[in-house]
Amino acid sequence: MVVNYNHAPKSQLKQGLRQNWQQFLLLVFVNAFVGGMVGLERSIFPEFAEQEFSVQSTTAILSFITAFGFSKAFANYLTGRLINQWGRKRLLISGWFIALPIPFLLIYAPSWNWVIFSNILLGLNQGLAWSATIIMKIDLVGQKDRGLAMGLNEFAGYFSIGLMAFLTGFIASEFGVTPYPFYLGIGLVLVGLMTTSIWVKDTNSFVEYEQQIDNSQSLGNIFIQTSFRNSTLSSVTQAGLINNLNDGMIWGLFPMLLLGLNYPIQTVGLLAAIYPSFWGFGQLFTGKMADHYSKKKMLFWGMLVQGLAILAIPLMTGIYELAALAAVLGAGTALVYPTFLTTIASATSPLERGESIGTFRLWRDLGYVIGAILSGILADFFGLVVAILAIGALTIASSLVILFRMPIEQSSK
Numbered sequence: 001m002v003v004n005y006n007h008a009p010k011s012q013l014k015q016g017l018r019q020n021w022q023q024f025l026l027l028v029f030v031n032a033f034v035g036g037m038v039g040l041e042r043s044i045f046p047e048f049a050e051q052e053f054s055v056q057s058t059t060a061i062l063s064f065i066t067a068f069g070f071s072k073a074f075a076n077y078l079t080g081r082l083i084n085q086w087g088r089k090r091l092l093i094s095g096w097f098i099a100l101p102i103p104f105l106l107i108y109a110p111s112w113n114w115v116i117f118s119n120i121l122l123g124l125n126q127g128l129a130w131s132a133t134i135i136m137k138i139d140l141v142g143q144k145d146r147g148l149a150m151g152l153n154e155f156a157g158y159f160s161i162g163l164m165a166f167l168t169g170f171i172a173s174e175f176g177v178t179p180y181p182f183y184l185g186i187g188l189v190l191v192g193l194m195t196t197s198i199w200v201k202d203t204n205s206f207v208e209y210e211q212q213i214d215n216s217q218s219l220g221n222i223f224i225q226t227s228f229r230n231s232t233l234s235s236v237t238q239a240g241l242i243n244n245l246n247d248g249m250i251w252g253l254f255p256m257l258l259l260g261l262n263y264p265i266q267t268v269g270l271l272a273a274i275y276p277s278f279w280g281f282g283q284l285f286t287g288k289m290a291d292h293y294s295k296k297k298m299l300f301w302g303m304l305v306q307g308l309a310i311l312a313i314p315l316m317t318g319i320y321e322l323a324a325l326a327a328v329l330g331a332g333t334a335l336v337y338p339t340f341l342t343t344i345a346s347a348t349s350p351l352e353r354g355e356s357i358g359t360f361r362l363w364r365d366l367g368y369v370i371g372a373i374l375s376g377i378l379a380d381f382f383g384l385v386v387a388i389l390a391i392g393a394l395t396i397a398s399s400l401v402i403l404f405r406m407p408i409e410q411s412s413k
Contacts, residue, residue, distance in 0.1 A: 013209045015142030017149060024140050024149070026199055028156045030092070031133040033192035035157030037099060037122060039164025040106075040185050042276065043269035046255045048177045053112040058384075059376035060112075062252040068119040068126075069248065069368025075127020076365055079135075080358015084351065088136045089202040095129030096193035103185030107178060123365075129192075130157065131361055135354050138345050139203035142210065144291070146345050150338035151287015158337075159280030162273040169269010177265075207350050216349035219356065226359040232347050233356065235406035236340050237363045239303055242398035243336060244367030246310055249375040249391045250275060250329070251368075254313075257384055261317055271319070274326040275333075282334025290342040296406050299343075302335030303399035310392035314385040340364075346409070 017024060045064060049055040079091055098121055105118035134153055141149040168181035219225040219233075226233045254275075258268045290298060309329040316322050341357065348356045371391065378387035 013205055015140065015206060015210065017141045017145040020140040023201055023203075024137060024152075026195070027133050027136055027140075028152050030192055030196055030200065031130065031153055032156040032160040033188045033195075034095070034126065034129045034133065035160035036164045036188045037102065037125060037185060039161035039276070040103075040168055040182060040188075041119075041122075042161060042165035042251060043169040043255060043272035044172045044177050044181060044265065046252070046259065047172070047265055047268075049112065049115075051177055052109075053115070055112050057376075058253075058256065058379040059373070061256075062248075062372040062376040063112075064115055064119045065248050065252050065372035066369050067116045068123040069244075069365050069370075069372065071120040071123030072127040072368070073123075073362045073365040075124045076131050076361035077358045079128055079131040080355040080361070083132065083135060083354040083358070084204070084207065087202050087204055088132050088139070089196070089200055091128050092132040092136075092196050092200065093193070095125045095127070095132065096189060096196055098128065099125040099189045100193070103182045103189065106182045106185070127361070127365070131358060134341060135357060136200075136203045138341075138353065139206040139210070139350075143346070147286075147290030147292075147338055147342045148288045150290070150341045151283040151285070154287070154337050154341075155280045155283040157280070158276045158283070162275070162277030162280060165276065166269050166273035169266055169272065172269070173264060173266035210350040214349050216352075219348065219352055222348075222352050222355045223359050226344075226356045227363060230347070231405055231407055232409070233344060233360070235402055236299070236343050237360050238401055239299055239336065239398050240340050240360055240364030241367040241370070242303070242395055243306070243333065243340075244364050245371035245374070246306060246367075246391050246395050247333070248368040248371030249310075249388065252372060253375055253379060253384055253387060256379075257313070257388075258322070260384070263319070267319065271322055271326055274323055275330045278327045278330025279333045279337070280330075282331050283338050286334045287338035287342075290339045295339050295343045295346075295409055296402065298335050298339045299406070300399050300402045302332050302339070303395055303402060305329075305332030305335065307392050307395035307397075307399060310395060311389060313388050313392075343409070 046061055049061045055061050102118050102121050105114055109115050137149045137153050171181045226237055228234050255268050255272055258271055306329055309325055312325055316325055344356055344360055345353055375387040375391060378390055
């Protein structure tokens with residue numbers, strides 16, 4: 001029997017992946033479509049900017065990532081603040097409605113400013129929809145399988161990013177960078193919106209149920225504690241910011257580096273797809289690891305591996321070397337991504353969890369903004385190599401913050 005979560009008595013609600021597998025898998029499916037919207041841009045946007053709009057400055061090209069990061073960060077925090085009052089499903093549907101015009105704006109954009117606007121909408125879509133699916137899965141599975149749940153969620157999203165990066169690169173190589181690659185986005189939005197509206201159930205009742213049996217201490221000021229004061233939460237938050245700072249650099253500069261090495265757009269799409277694909281697939285394993293092994297060690301090693309891989313990028317020019325490096329970078333990112341969310345969920349009460357995750361994701365996605373601005377300025381003034389090395393050094397520094405500031409986790413609540 002399928003329980004109607006919105007009206008079920010508390011006695012009928014049971015948290016767990018097995019008990020709620022149908023809704024859980026449906027949310028995994030939905031998040032794959034959410035991630036696919038970002039994948040539309042991962043491999044072809046530098047070429048799109050230069051060919052269609054004659055945008056050549058690195059800083060100007062990366063402005064689309066800056067716009068995306070600002071709006072996504074805002075939407076993440078807004079979702080965290082509103083999710084208990086508005087409901088998870090309502091915010092998820094709102095994210096899909098905001099995404100409806102994005103493919104059409106990219107297809108018919110008469111100027112680069114239209115592209116910037118489309119990325120503001122994309123950031124709002126991602127902040128609302130991806131955040132909602134994360135919190136809904138945590139609601140469904142409870143404490144035991146949080147890591148596995150986050151691994152499956154992030155796998156779906158980031159594998160879809162990689163798949164779309166490859167497909168758009170292939171389509172662009174055959175038919176041009178516009179409009180055909182962006183037709184994929186129309187299908188993603190329509191299927192995601194219809195699936196969410198018809199079949200996804202809200203999970204607010206699970207929050208009320210878990211709150212009754214939870215004995216976590218209140219954080220007080222959730223924003224301050226998550227951002228600065230709580231040594232566990234703030235250590236995770238700074239690592240999340242640096243992780244997306246380096247991801248923003250990879251998103252914008254890696255395709256430029258490959259084009260500078262005279263790789264064709266189809267090869268650029270393939271190499272750009274390897275990193276998020278390994279990131280996605282790896283989380284099928286690292287999510288479950290976060291349920292059983294030291295979260296602090298996973299975060300430290302994940303950030304360190306990312307930093308070392310980024311430092312090695314300027315040394316590689318061969319396609320197989322670059323492919324291997326992208327895989328290592330993806331594996332390092334896979335170590336930290338579900339672990340970020342699992343750590344926050346374990347350190348917060350059910351009613352405070354949404355806002356704490358929203359605060360974390362606010363700072364994390366501001367990393368896109370800082371990364372795009374920093375790497376763009378460094379690349380314009382000192383070259384791509386200096387920009388890449390600087391981002392790698394910052395990533396290693398973040399791993400040291402985890403090592404020396406984050407406490408060893410206590411036994412599970």
